[in-house]
Amino acid sequence: MSVKGFDIAIVGGGVIGLALARTLVREGARVAVFDAAEAGGGAIPSASHAAAGMLAPSFEYGELPAALSQALYRFGARGLALWREYAAALEEETGLFIDYRPDGMLAVAYGENDSAPLEVQASMVSALGGAAKMISGDEARVLEPALSEAVIAALHAPQDAQVDPRRLVKALKASLAEKKTPSFAVRLARVDRKDAGYELVGANGERFEADKVVLAAGAVSGLVPMGLVYPVKGAAVAIAVKDGLLSRVVRAPGAYLCPKADGRLVIGATEEIGRDDLEVEPAAVTGLRTNGVKAVPALAGAPEIERWAGLRPGTPDGAPILGQDGEGRFLALGHYRNGILHAPAAAEAMAALILGREAPVDIAPFGLGRFGPAQHG
Ligand SMILES: Cc1cc2nc3c(=O)[nH]c(=O)nc-3n(C[C@H](O)[C@H](O)[C@H](O)COP(=O)(O)OP(=O)(O)OC[C@H]3O[C@@H](n4cnc5c(N)ncnc54)[C@H](O)[C@@H]3O)c2cc1C
Secondary structure, eight states: EEEEEEEEEEEEOOOHHHHHHHHHHHHHHHHEEETTTTSSSOOOOOOGGOOOOOOTTSGGGGGGGGHHHHHHHHHHHHHHHHHHHHHHHHHHOOOOOOOBOOOOOEEESSSHHHHHHHHHHHHHHHHHHHEEEEEHHHHHHOOOOTTTTOEEEEETTTEEEOOOOHHHHHHHHHHHTTTTTTEEEEEEEEEEEEETEEEETTTOOOOEEEEEEOOOSSSSSSSSSSSTTTEEEEEEEEEEETTOSSSSEETTEEEEEEOGGGGGGEEEOOOOTTTOOOOOOOOHHHHHHHHHHHHHHHGTTOOOOEEEEEEEEEEETSOEEEEEEEOOEEEEOOOGHHHHHHHHHHHHHHHHHHHTOOSSSSOOOGGGGGGGGGGGO
16 A cells, blocks of 8 residues: 655654644644554554653753753743643643643652752752742641651642643544544554655555654654664552542652542652563552652552553653754654653644744754764764
């Protein structure tokens, strides 16, 4: 089979590919989405299905070199700023609830060792114009009465938010379906230059053509040079709690707690570099739950709803890869722990790049060239 006539083929129907497709379709482009999450024989899982949905630029970037750290913070902050209207518009357009909650975050500390890095983080975020400040344990318990007495201090990021990633993906798919955007459940084996465009070849020999191609294919696509993007496995668990036990995301040493609709509380997540399986070890769940109970004792004994694992798309320096490769293919890869946060900003920036417009946020720091000249090709 050969299907022609697409302006833009997006490889990957996770949150990054879907959000970009929606933005491009609204700009009038003829887009097709190729996704292997439900491809018969050789399906590739989507990290977006596994995410907790925190929208939290205030917590992540202490570990990177300063310039990249700041660029990443600004990109995340752009995502957070876009999210409020993005969520409202998507819900209105599709009639689907995505559980967007702009209720802020608390990162709690039990002692000096935990609070010192939070203080550094709070001053870095403040210096970059974000909202994050240290508060005492008592002040934290005023915000979240269920917090343990063992909490001595917390970083409060009042503008951070969260969304339900599974509801989000469903809404993005509904938006594209409503616009009759073609979507193919196909695992692609190759994406090659052909004439002025590209040929996409499926694992079962299917052939497609497009003028432009975007790789938004997550952690284990087989389409990106080895080592550039790799899986960082994360396990999580959801438990049933009484509504209102927590009203915002709480991050504690060894676990974060995300209250969702319907009394569901997501506790995440482990991090294992290089693992590409989805097995959830009992010890991982026990560890997450123990760390969660230490922060919020009332979680003890809460019934489990579900446990799962997903594969974050990691990169060598922890920042995403946005731009083009030497073959002219557009890249929207490697969003690691923050793909849900980044999605509206990545869609906005990549759509601008693809359509030849100026992006509101500079994505040059996230280009492939930062890994050395060999990676341009
Ligand atoms: C446990 C856990 C918790 C997380 N929590 C958060 C959080 O709180 N906040 C946050 O912002 N982020 C979080 N993340 C990270 C977030 O999930 C990812 O950054 C994001 O989902 C990446 O989206 P993506 O679209 O790039 O990749 P994916 O969602 O993985 O989508 C890629 C898609 O590409 C398809 N694909 C791959 N190869 C091919 C191929 N060869 N042919 C066709 N299709 C292909 C796959 O089938 C897949 O559906 C978390 C991740 C995990 C695992």
